[in-house]
Amino acid sequence: MPMTEQSDLYCLPESTSAALLFDAPWRRFGVVGDSLSAGIGDPTPGYANRGWADRVADVLRRLGPDARYLNIAEYGVTTAETVSGQLDRMLEFGPDLLHLPCGPNDILRRDPDFDRIEKAMRHMYEVAAGARALLTTFTLGRAFVVPAFPDWHRRIRDMNEITRDVAADYDAVVVDMWNHPFNDRDNLVSADRIHFSTSGQAVMATEVVRRLSHELASRSG
Known part of the structure; x- marks a missing residue:
């Protein structure tokens, strides 16, 4: 029998996700970045046709109209x-929960300059911290593959390390999908062999909720 969102062990129902975040303070959720941030992906039978960020937003709406x-x-x-x-536009919105990209398009170059990439990422976090x-x-998952580059997995590992290091310096929550x-x-x-389908989007949304729940617990502990 094909797996569905309801039978997927890595997915949580929206009501359960809301219960995990019942005391969450966030009421203005913002997302910037690229297509992975946007939650673009092909439909998967048995899964709602929604990206990860839209799903997280639905959970937050359950917590407060x-x-x-x-x-x-x-x-x-x-x-x-x-x-x-x-x-600039996002800062005008005034988010209290803000998702930042993890650099997939930065490494789609013949010879990516990782020092320059890290500098750009640190600048992004510095600006975003103003919110x-x-x-x-x-972090980028290992299923994210661009065959044109034989060193692609090394690129992803290097990009993920930059993401983890910079995020740690700004106390950001890292949802590690590698x-x-x-x-x-x-x-x-x-x-396209790049973007997660909606089955992947559903799992990512659950992982975001789990990490945010962990963040809430660590703050109150």
Whole structure:
């Protein structure tokens, strides 16, 4: 029998997710970055056709009817382009929970300069810190593959290390997808072999909720 969102062990129902975040203070959820931030992906039978960020926003709306959500992520943008083209608008929105990209388009170059990439990412976090919001980000999953680059997995590992290091300096929540078991699923990625399908989006939303729940528990402990 094909797996569905209801039978997926890595997915939580929206009501359960809301229960995990019942005392969450966040009422203005913002997302900037690229197509991975936006939650673009092909439909998967048995799963709602919604991206991870829209799903998290739905959970937050369950917690308070005054919750607001703004996602201005754009296909193909780099970290530097996120800063120049999106962050001013996002700061005007005034998020108290803000998701930042993890650099997938920065490493889509013939010879990526990782020192420059790290500098751009640190600048992004510095600007985003002006929102005084809890910052979140992902690491890239190992199922995210661009065959044109034979060193692709090394690039992802290097990018993920930059993401983890910079996020730690800004007390950001990191949702680590690099070695999550769902990377082994046949239906995880879309036809383009880059973006997670909606089955992956559902799992990512659950992982975000779990990490935010852990953050709440650590604050109150």
